[in-house]
Amino acid sequence: MDQKHGHRIVVLSGPSGSGKTTLVRHLIQCAPVKLVKSVSATTRPPRPGEVHGDDYWFLSADEFRARLGQDKFIEHAEVFSSGFLYGTLWSELDRAWGQEGWAFLEIDVQGAMKVVQQYPDAVTIFVRTPSPEEFERRLRARGTESEDVIQRRLATAATELQLADRYKYVVVNDQLETAVSEICAILKAEEKARNA
Numbered sequence: 001m002d003q004k005h006g007h008r009i010v011v012l013s014g015p016s017g018s019g020k021t022t023l024v025r026h027l028i029q030c031a032p033v034k035l036v037k038s039v040s041a042t043t044r045p046p047r048p049g050e051v052h053g054d055d056y057w058f059l060s061a062d063e064f065r066a067r068l069g070q071d072k073f074i075e076h077a078e079v080f081s082s083g084f085l086y087g088t089l090w091s092e093l094d095r096a097w098g099q100e101g102w103a104f105l106e107i108d109v110q111g112a113m114k115v116v117q118q119y120p121d122a123v124t125i126f127v128r129t130p131s132p133e134e135f136e137r138r139l140r141a142r143g144t145e146s147e148d149v150i151q152r153r154l155a156t157a158a159t160e161l162q163l164a165d166r167y168k169y170v171v172v173n174d175q176l177e178t179a180v181s182e183i184c185a186i187l188k189a190e191e192k193a194r195n196a
Contacts, residue, residue, distance in 0.1 A: 007093070007096075007097045007103070008033075008101075008102040008103070008123075008194070009093070009102065009103045009105065009115065009119050009121075009122040009123065010035065010102050010103070010104050010105065010122070010123045010125065010187065011105045011107060011112045011115055011116070011122050011123070011124045011125065012024065012104070012105070012106045012107075012125050012127060012183075013106075013107060013108060013109050013111075013112045013124070013125070013126055013127070013160070013167070014126055014127030014128055014160070014173075015128070015129075015135055015153070015156065015157030015160050015161065016139060016153045016156075016157065017129065017135050017136075017138035017139040017142070017153070017157075018127045018128055018129050018135065018138075018173055019127065019129075019138075019173040019176065019179070020106055020127055021106070022176060023127060023173065023176070023179060023180060023183065024037060024104070024106050026176065026180045027104070027180060027183060027184070028104070030180065030184065031183075031184055031187055032184055032187055032188040032191065033101075033102050033187050033188070033190075033191045034099070034100065034101035034102065035101060035102050035104040035187075036095065036096035036099050036101035036102065036103060036104060037104045037106070038088055038092040038093065038096065038103055038104060038105045038106075039053060039054065039055070039056060039057055039092055040056055040057070040086055040087065040088055040092075040106075040107065041056065041057040041058075041059050041064060041067070041073075041085075041086070041087050041088070041089055042056045042057070042058060042059070042064075042084055042085065042086045042087075043058075043059055043060065043061045043064050043084045043085045043086075044056075044058075044082065044084035044086075045058070046058050057089065061085070064076075064085050064087070067089070068087075072089055072090060072091070073087040073088060073089055073090065074087075074088050074089070074090050074093065074114065074115060074118065075087060075088050075107065075110075075111040075112075075114035075115055076088070076111070077108065077110045077111055079108060086107075086108075086111075087111075088105055088107060088111065088115070092105075102123075102187075108160070109126075109159075109160045109163045109166075112124055112167070113163075113166065116166075123168060123169075123186065123187070123190050124166075124167040124168045124169065125167060125168070125169045125170075125171055125183060125186065126163075126164040126167035126169070126170045126171070127170075127171050127173050127179070128161065128164065128170065128171075128172055128173065129172070129173060129174075130172055130174045132157075132158075132161075135154075135157060136150075136154060139153060139154070169183075169186050171183055171186075
């Protein structure tokens with residue numbers, strides 16, 4: 001069991017286009033343990049349809065930095081050289097644990113390593129596509145990013161893939177149902193081991 005508080009954390013990471021967001025949606029519905037999705041904070045403006053407090057906590061740069069100064073974040077980073085800050089608030093972990101659930105963090109590799117420093121027993125899962133070509137195809141199929149952004153994301157992905165072996169588990173997201181089943185089996189085994 002986690003030495004710090006006895007609380008459970010699941011960290012899911014992977015390059016853009018690996019299908020993390022879709023996996024998270026499915027896992028919240030069907031995981032064999034109670035997952036409470038952590039809502040990240042960001043300084044980027046909301047996209048159409050995004051809701052404050054549901055998709056992200058949308059903070060001004062000043063608000064974000066003030067909370068950083070108050071040690072309110074377990075991890076934070078500037079993502080994709082965008083100039084926007086992203087981070088996980090401690091209050092999100094407390095919210096999950098208050099509901100007697102696993103805090104479920106969908107964060108980048110940099111953030112995941114910071115979480116593991118403080119919670120070495122966190123269940124870390126790295127999601128990847130079957131091949132780099134498939135990853136690039138998915139990114140382009142979105143049709144939401146410029147070529148410049150795609151190239152930056154591909155470079156970031158190459159770096160992230162080199163760190164995949166630092167995760168406890170690596171799941172290849174080729175077929176959604178298979179990847180969901182695999183992660184559910186991981187969570188079931190982890191819960192059983194912690195309750196033993």
